[in-house]
Amino acid sequence: MILDRSGLAGLGLLCVLIHESGHIMAIELLKIQVDRIEFRLFGINIVLKKGTTVSYRQEILLALAGCAANLLACIPLYVLYKFGIGGKFTGTLLLFNLLLGGFNLMPVVSLDGGRALESYLCLKTNYQKAERIIMILSLIFLIPTAAAGFYIVMQTGYNISLAAAAVYIFVALVIKSGKKLSCR
Structure with missing residues (x-):
C-alpha cells in the first residue's frame, strides 16, 4: 500500500474490510462465543471460547457471510x-x-466457498469422501x-495478483493434503 500511487490498494483494503465485517456480523447474529479475532495476511482467524462449538450449518453461514457482504455491497454501488x-x-x-466476493466463493480449500462446501459435505458423507x-x-x-494468473503476469509484466492467489491456493492445498479433514 505504501508503494501504490493509484489508490487501488486502499480500495482493495476497503473491500476486504467489508468482507471480514460480513463474517463478524454473522458471528454476532448467531451469538457465537468468540475468544479473540486474529487479523492475518490472508483474512482473519476466529478463535472460539473454550467449549464453544459451531454446527455445520452455522459454519456454512459463517463462511458465506463475507462473500454475501461483498455481493450485497455491489447493489448500492451499482445504483450509484x-x-x-x-x-x-x-x-x-x-x-x-x-x-473478491466471487473469488472467495470458489469451492477451494482455504477459501470461503471451500469451507462452506466442506461443512455441507460433512453433513452428507464421511470425511474421506468429503476430503477427496x-x-x-x-x-x-x-x-x-494459475494459468490465467501467469498469463496476466506475462502480458502486463507486473500484475501478480491472480498468480499470487493461485500460489496461495496451491500452498493451502498442500497443507490440507497433509492434514485430515475435520468432520465432527
Whole structure:
C-alpha cells in the first residue's frame, strides 16, 4: 500500500474490510462465543471460547457471510455507478467487491466457498469422501486460476495478483493434503 500511487490498494483494503465485517456480523447474529479475532495476511482467524462449538450449518453461514457482504455491497454501488455518482471510484469499488466476493466463493480449500462446501459435505458423507471431493475441486479450480494468473503476469509484466492467489491456493492445498479433514 505504501508503494501504490493509484489508490487501488486502499480500495482493495476497503473491500476486504467489508468482507471480514460480513463474517463478524454473522458471528454476532448467531451469538457465537468468540475468544479473540486474529487479523492475518490472508483474512482473519476466529478463535472460539473454550467449549464453544459451531454446527455445520452455522459454519456454512459463517463462511458465506463475507462473500454475501461483498455481493450485497455491489447493489448500492451499482445504483450509484449507473446514476454517475462517484465516477471511477464507485465503478472500481463495485468491481473489487464483485471480484473478491466471487473469488472467495470458489469451492477451494482455504477459501470461503471451500469451507462452506466442506461443512455441507460433512453433513452428507464421511470425511474421506468429503476430503477427496474438496481436493479434486481445488485442483480443478487451481489449474485455470494459475494459468490465467501467469498469463496476466506475462502480458502486463507486473500484475501478480491472480498468480499470487493461485500460489496461495496451491500452498493451502498442500497443507490440507497433509492434514485430515475435520468432520465432527
